[in-house]
Amino acid sequence: MAVLGKIIAIVNQKGGVGKTTTAVNLASGVGLQGKKVLLVDADPQGNTTSGYGINKKDVVVSSYELLIGTEKVQTVIKKTEFKNVDIVPASINLAAAEVDLIEKERRESQLKMALSPVRENYDYIFIDCPPSLGLITINALNACDTVLVPIQCEYFALEGLSQLMASVRQVKRLYNPEIEIEGIVLTMYDARLNLTSQVVSEIKKYFANKLYKTAIPRAVRLSEAPSFGQPIQYYDKRSKGADAYNDLAKEFIKKNRR
Numbered sequence: 001m002a003v004l005g006k007i008i009a010i011v012n013q014k015g016g017v018g019k020t021t022t023a024v025n026l027a028s029g030v031g032l033q034g035k036k037v038l039l040v041d042a043d044p045q046g047n048t049t050s051g052y053g054i055n056k057k058d059v060v061v062s063s064y065e066l067l068i069g070t071e072k073v074q075t076v077i078k079k080t081e082f083k084n085v086d087i088v089p090a091s092i093n094l095a096a097a098e099v100d101l102i103e104k105e106r107r108e109s110q111l112k113m114a115l116s117p118v119r120e121n122y123d124y125i126f127i128d129c130p131p132s133l134g135l136i137t138i139n140a141l142n143a144c145d146t147v148l149v150p151i152q153c154e155y156f157a158l159e160g161l162s163q164l165m166a167s168v169r170q171v172k173r174l175y176n177p178e179i180e181i182e183g184i185v186l187t188m189y190d191a192r193l194n195l196t197s198q199v200v201s202e203i204k205k206y207f208a209n210k211l212y213k214t215a216i217p218r219a220v221r222l223s224e225a226p227s228f229g230q231p232i233q234y235y236d237k238r239s240k241g242a243d244a245y246n247d248l249a250k251e252f253i254k255k256n257r258r
Contacts, residue, residue: 010023040126041089066111067110094136112143184207
């Protein structure tokens with residue numbers, strides 16, 4: 001029997017928490033570790049797509065066509081110039097997907113059905129979700145095996161986390177009984193701040209076994225890389241950000257040795 005690739009949804013309904021940065025750079029780091037990766041940009045902002053050097057205006061078929069079922073996944077996947085990473089890009093049309101999905105039967109399962117033909121071609125499939133808990137995110141939660149949650153070390157992060165966990169539990173009950181939490185990644189981490197250690201100890205209280213040891217620091221090079229259309233490991237492989245995402249990739253793969 002073919003081994004199916006594991007599908008990981010990268011989710012946080014709060015914007016600006018380093019979700020797309022994590023999708024772009026973790027996928028690249030896992031690819032550099034020799035694993036075959038498919039990165040699905042399911043965020044209408046399309047920042048994962050441009051983070052891989054693809055101009056959204058030039059994208060003809062995208063995750064939008066995949067979600068509404070007018071294109072097969074094989075025609076939507078693009079090879080990237082980065083080692084072992086293919087991408088399903090987003091286009092501007094994706095913003096309309098929430099409305100167009102409402103009409104569909106099994107509207108919450110469209111992405112799951114769309115990805116199933118290529119699952120055995122990849123070790124890991126990462127889905128970058130929009131910063132909301134709408135129909136696109138529900139599709140990602142329904143399609144995935146696990147959920148990876150990037151969290152900024154700030155006061156409101158924990159509030160958002162409990163909302164997100166409630167949504168995951170609901171999806172588990174209604175659609176996807178297999179779904180589990182892959183882990184929680186601390187982003188924009190600054191060890192000098194008191195607040196950071198407070199947030200970390202709160203998260204440890206509830207999710208000790210799910211918190212990644214690798215935290216992603218605040219780093220200028222990380223915020224510069226997307227405008228050059230490159231993951232951090234290619235933009236500046238000696239930077240703090242590249243080290244952090246490479247460490248995260250190794251920790252992720254180690255956790256997933258099955």
